Amino acid sequence: MKLAVICANGKAGRKIVEEAVGRGIEVTAVVRGENQTQAPHVLQKDLFDLTAADLQGFDVVVDAFGAWTEDTLPQHSTSLRHLCDILSGTQARLLVVGGAGSLYGNPEHTACLSDSPDFPPQFLPLAKAQGKALAELRQRNDVRWTFISPAADFRPDGARTGKYILGGEELTLNSRRESVVSYADYAIAMVDEAENGNHIQQRISVVAD
Numbered sequence: 001m002k003l004a005v006i007c008a009n010g011k012a013g014r015k016i017v018e019e020a021v022g023r024g025i026e027v028t029a030v031v032r033g034e035n036q037t038q039a040p041h042v043l044q045k046d047l048f049d050l051t052a053a054d055l056q057g058f059d060v061v062v063d064a065f066g067a068w069t070e071d072t073l074p075q076h077s078t079s080l081r082h083l084c085d086i087l088s089g090t091q092a093r094l095l096v097v098g099g100a101g102s103l104y105g106n107p108e109h110t111a112c113l114s115d116s117p118d119f120p121p122q123f124l125p126l127a128k129a130q131g132k133a134l135a136e137l138r139q140r141n142d143v144r145w146t147f148i149s150p151a152a153d154f155r156p157d158g159a160r161t162g163k164y165i166l167g168g169e170e171l172t173l174n175s176r177r178e179s180v181v182s183y184a185d186y187a188i189a190m191v192d193e194a195e196n197g198n199h200i201q202q203r204i205s206v207v208a209d
Contacts, residue, residue, distance in 0.1 A: 001194070002060075003062065026041070042112050061083070172205055
């Protein structure tokens with residue numbers, strides 16, 4: 001399998017590259033600056049400058065893009081739209097590092113976590129931007145996408161336990177009634193999905209076991 005990780009220098013991207021390389025997968029890190037990952041192959045190019053030719057031949061493309069400032073938050077939508085456009089009609093699968101704010105908090109799927117009055121206000125703009133990107137992604141029937149939301153407490157420096165619970169559209173809690181996952185365990189779930197491809201055109205979620 002040939003795997004490309006876009007924005008591989010980010011915290012999530014580096015963990016995904018590390019996990020995939022450890023499994024013997026042929027990995028290419030797509031980075032804007034100097035490569036900071038373990039990937040044996042590197043494509044140094046801005047996400048928005050990528051072309052269909054750049055991604056030709058990859059079985060799976062992981063989108064690990066992240067934007068955090070008010071002026072860049074709309075790029076969650078524009079970057080994903082660009083990737084969908086250049087992968088449109090191909091057999092390549094697009095796996096997206098998503099957010100937890102767009103997970104549903106009720107079985108009727110009428111209210112997202114970000115709609116809750118208890119949702120942390122500092123994360124609300126990001127959650128809304130990622131939710132909008134997901135809503136737009138759901139309209140793309142021409143791309144073999146999977147959107148993977150982490151738990152509400154997404155820990156960059158958390159331990160790699162090797163275990164996780166795979167959830168769906170709703171917030172999933174573990175046996176300790178927690179919604180938490182490390183970047184390392186999230187990366188395991190991401191690479192599992194890359195290898196197995198069980199959730200085409202679906203949103204799934206990951207929580208620590």
